[in-house]
Amino acid sequence: MADVRSKLDNLYTLEQFSAGSSAVHRLHPLVKILVTVAYLICIVSFDRYTVTALLPYLLYVVIMLGIADIPYNVVFKRVLIALPFCLFIGISNMFFDRQVVFELFGMTVTAGMVSLISILLKTILCVSVVLILIAVTPIASISKQLRQLRVPEIFVSLLEMTYRYIGVLLEDAIAMITAYRLRSNGRKWPKLSEIGFFIGQLLLRSMDRAERVYNAMKCRCYSLQDRVSKQIPLKLSDWVFFGIGLASAIVFRFVNVPVLLGGLF
Amino acid sequence: MHMADALLSTSVGGAMCLASAGAIGYSVLQLKKEDVSEKKLPLMAVVGAFVFAAQMINFTIPGTGSSGHIGGGILLAGILGGPAALLTMAVILIVQSLFFADGGVLALGANIFNMGVIPCLVIYPLLFKPFLQKAMTSTRLTIISIISVVIGLQIGAFGVVLQTLASGITELPFATFALLMQPIHLAIGLMEGIVTASVFAFVYSVRPEIFANVLNGSSLGMNISLKKLVVAFAILTLVVGGGLSLMASEYPDGLEWSIEHIIGDTELEGNGTLHALSESIQGVTAFLPDYDFADGDGKGTSVAGIIGSILTFALAGAIGLLISLCKKKEKVTA
Numbered sequence: 001m002a003d004v005r006s007k008l009d010n011l012y013t014l015e016q017f018s019a020g021s022s023a024v025h026r027l028h029p030l031v032k033i034l035v036t037v038a039y040l041i042c043i044v045s046f047d048r049y050t051v052t053a054l055l056p057y058l059l060y061v062v063i064m065l066g067i068a069d070i071p072y073n074v075v076f077k078r079v080l081i082a083l084p085f086c087l088f089i090g091i092s093n094m095f096f097d098r099q100v101v102f103e104l105f106g107m108t109v110t111a112g113m114v115s116l117i118s119i120l121l122k123t124i125l126c127v128s129v130v131l132i133l134i135a136v137t138p139i140a141s142i143s144k145q146l147r148q149l150r151v152p153e154i155f156v157s158l159l160e161m162t163y164r165y166i167g168v169l170l171e172d173a174i175a176m177i178t179a180y181r182l183r184s185n186g187r188k189w190p191k192l193s194e195i196g197f198f199i200g201q202l203l204l205r206s207m208d209r210a211e212r213v214y215n216a217m218k219c220r221c222y223s224l225q226d227r228v229s230k231q232i233p234l235k236l237s238d239w240v241f242f243g244i245g246l247a248s249a250i251v252f253r254f255v256n257v258p259v260l261l262g263g264l265f
Numbered sequence: 266m267h268m269a270d271a272l273l274s275t276s277v278g279g280a281m282c283l284a285s286a287g288a289i290g291y292s293v294l295q296l297k298k299e300d301v302s303e304k305k306l307p308l309m310a311v312v313g314a315f316v317f318a319a320q321m322i323n324f325t326i327p328g329t330g331s332s333g334h335i336g337g338g339i340l341l342a343g344i345l346g347g348p349a350a351l352l353t354m355a356v357i358l359i360v361q362s363l364f365f366a367d368g369g370v371l372a373l374g375a376n377i378f379n380m381g382v383i384p385c386l387v388i389y390p391l392l393f394k395p396f397l398q399k400a401m402t403s404t405r406l407t408i409i410s411i412i413s414v415v416i417g418l419q420i421g422a423f424g425v426v427l428q429t430l431a432s433g434i435t436e437l438p439f440a441t442f443a444l445l446m447q448p449i450h451l452a453i454g455l456m457e458g459i460v461t462a463s464v465f466a467f468v469y470s471v472r473p474e475i476f477a478n479v480l481n482g483s484s485l486g487m488n489i490s491l492k493k494l495v496v497a498f499a500i501l502t503l504v505v506g507g508g509l510s511l512m513a514s515e516y517p518d519g520l521e522w523s524i525e526h527i528i529g530d531t532e533l534e535g536n537g538t539l540h541a542l543s544e545s546i547q548g549v550t551a552f553l554p555d556y557d558f559a560d561g562d563g564k565g566t567s568v569a570g571i572i573g574s575i576l577t578f579a580l581a582g583a584i585g586l587l588i589s590l591c592k593k594k595e596k597v598t599a
Contacts, residue, residue: 196463
């Protein structure tokens with residue numbers, strides 16, 4: 001149960017962070033989305049043996065997390081989720097790619113090791129960059145921005161509603177699991193023979209809820225027309241952030257800053 | 266099954282995003298045509314959230330002691346119909362990638378394709394729906410659920426293999442990768458299939474009307490012989506799971522070689538020693554890695570790279586420390 005609870009807490013934690021009021025929080029959602037995408041594209045476009053050139057991107061993570069006041073362990077926990085499959089690919093590279101690249105303090109470093117480190121770094125960077133966007137931008141502003149970018153209304157509404165209902169249905173599921181555990185004589189999870197009834201019951205409850213939700217929405221004048229909301233103009237600070245974000249992403253992509261820095265000595 | 270950003274190249278990720286965006290656009294149009302989208306929306310949203318909640322519920326797999334959980338595509342399609350299920354699946358994957366770091370954001374296209382488009386827009390209309398339209402009984406429902414989930418997952422897993430290899434991130438030979446992925450996902454698919462089938466069986470026994478949209482509406486498969494279709498899919502799965510990997514083992518990592526060749530070609534010049542080295546090791550290929558430790562003049566840059574990396578780390582740490590110190594001061598003064 002703790003795992004179900006923690007998933008729910010994770011969702012609420014992010015939402016709490018996004019309600020903050022730091023300088024980063026106040027930026028226009030559009031520039032935050034664009035800079036995030038630019039960073040992701042630049043990071044992913046490096047080849048599999050890149051290590052040093054990726055490091056400067058950590059600056060963005062450190063600065064943004066610092067200004068937005070988000071603890072590092074939030075990032076760390078999420079990296080752990082993304083890690084297993086990446087580790088599998090990375091470690092298998094170690095076995096298949098044994099070409100020696102260079103020696104460091106008497107230890108031979110193979111191409112596979114370099115690519116493992118590169119994959120891990122990319123994973124950490126990509127996960128952090130996305131986390132930063134979500135932790136400093138409320139979902140409502142993101143979906144508003146999506147509407148303005150002409151994403152179909154049905155899709156945006158679906159995203160908003162699904163997000164809202166995850167919390168509700170997780171609570172439902174937790175209640176069912178609690179009830180099951182209290183009556184199942186010490187068993188933690190349903191048996192395979194019971195799972196159909198268990199999940200099926202949750203499904204039926206959800207569908208009844210959907211019916212009630214629809215009626216309630218109809219009573220409040222809901223309709224699925226394309227909504228046009230007023231566009232918030234970009235401020236000077238937004239332009240500055242956009243300029244610096246985009247420029248840094250591109251400069252770090254084409255200039256290997258650590259090698260340049262090291263070359264000074 | 267969720268692919269991370271770090272495992273995809275920009276071009277593969279971008280191409281898959283385009284493909285999935287097209288499929289989503291098609292589904293939106295289909296729903297608009299049906300003209301029930303407004304009433305369907307809350308159902309889609311709640312059922313999407315249900316899949317989330319249901320994935321939290323583990324079950325004990327008999328005899329192993331380990332536990333599994335349900336998948337989504339076919340389950341959603343059975344209740345919502347293909348296009349609506351695809352949209353819901355896409356939204357689930359977006360939420361997973363944004364809020365739970367489960368799958369990357371640039372990799373969304375690939376993930377939506379592997380886990381949404383394949384079960385909802387391929388398997389469901391071609392296999393699941395026509396099979397049940399012929400005759401709807403709980404046995405048939407069970408059989409087709411298991412088959413659909415297994416085939417969908419096999420094709421999806423094969424998609425992961427192809428996309429990862431095409432991205433050139435892994436050094437795993439094609440055959441090894443495929444032989445690892447396919448059997449694992451066969452086992453997962455069987456479990457998911459059984460669970461999906463038992464959920465469907467329960468729902469069908471309590472409220473058979475939920476499957477109305479499966480039985481209604483036009484079907485693509487009506488003028489195609491169903492037996493042929495099942496056989497075709499079975500063959501496809503076999504080809505995907507076994508045949509191709511066997512064939513590929515004759516030409517180990519053929520896909521990789523060709524990609525490496527294309528990428529490596531442009532950088533052949535000016536790297537004579539490294540090229541000779543790699544050529545002597547690899548024989549024919551133009552394998553020429555861009556190790557950034559050894560680009561250009563070799564050792565010199567690698568030392569510069571290491572010193573520079575340490576400096577970058579120190580710089581990042583210092584900035585982080587500085588910001589947190591400033592914040593603390595602000596808090597104290599405030």
